[in-house]
Amino acid sequence: MNRKIFIKARDLFLHLFFPRTCFCCGRDIPKSNPALLCRECLLKLERCEGLICRRCGLPLKNGGAYCFNCRGGKASKYKCSFIRSSLVFNEPSRSLIHSFKYEKYTDISKFFAALMYKTYKENPPYFEADFLMPVPIHTRRLRERGFNQAFLLAKELSKLNGVEVNDILIRTRKTKSQTSLGRAERKENIKDAFALKAGADVKGKAFILIDDVCTTGATLEECARILKENGAREVLALTALRE
Ligand SMILES: [Zn+2]
Ligand SMILES: [Zn+2]
Secondary structure, three states: OOHHHHHHHHHHHHHHHOOOEOOOOOOEOOOOOOOOOOHHHHHHOOEOOOOEOOOOOOEOOOOOOOOOOOOOOHHHHOOOOEEEEEEEOOHHHHHHHHHHHHOOOOOHHHHHHHHHHHHHHHOHHHHHOOEEEEOOOOHHHHHHHOOOHHHHHHHHHHHHHOOEEOOOEEEOOOOOOOOOOOHHHHHHHHOOOEEEOOOOOOOOOEEEEEEEEEOOOHHHHHHHHHHHHOOOOEEEEEEEEEO
C-alpha cells in the first residue's frame, strides 16, 4: 500500500476508535500528531513578553516601565517582587487550563511546565531562588479535584530546572472563587487564607510561587506576605497564564 494512503487509513481508524480533538475548538487532530491543539489554535497562543510591567508582568499596550498598580514607587511596596507568566490568557490557553483543572487532563501540566521553564530561563531574578512553592488549595477542594494544579506545575517545572518543590504553605480557609470579583474584593477575599505548616522555617530563603493563572496578583501577594513575615529573603512568582 502507498505509505500516504496507509497513514491516512491508520489515522482514520485511530480516530474512529480513539478520537482526538483540539482542546480548544474541538476540531479533529490526526492521531499521529501529539499536539494538544489544532494548528490554528496553536498559532493563537501568545507568549507573555515584550511590553510588560517590570514588576508584575502585566502586558502594557502602550509600553512604559510599570503598570498603573506598580508605577510611582508602588512597585517596591509589594511583598512579591517579581511576577512573570508564560502565556497570555486567551481562548486556546484558557481551554487548556480548563481541561487540565476541571477535566483532569493532568498531562497538560507538562506542556505548561515546558513553557514556564523557558520563562524561567529568560529571567535571571529566578536563578537565586531556593525553592518552588505551589500556591496551595484548600484540602476540601483538593479532595474534590484530586490534585492541586499548582503543585503539578511546580513538580514538572522542578524536573526541568532542578529547583526543589517546597509545599510548606497551606490554605487555612476555603475562599470564594476570585473569578467574578474585582481587584479590591479579591484582595479582601484572599486575606489570611494562608499559613505556614507548623514548625516550617523559611528564614533567609528565596521562593518562586507557582500558580496556573495570575489575574490581579492578589493571591500571590497574600502568599508572599506570609512568607516575608516569617523571614523569607525574597518572593518571586511564575504562572502559566496571565489574565
Ligand atoms: Zn483548535
Ligand atoms: Zn505591574
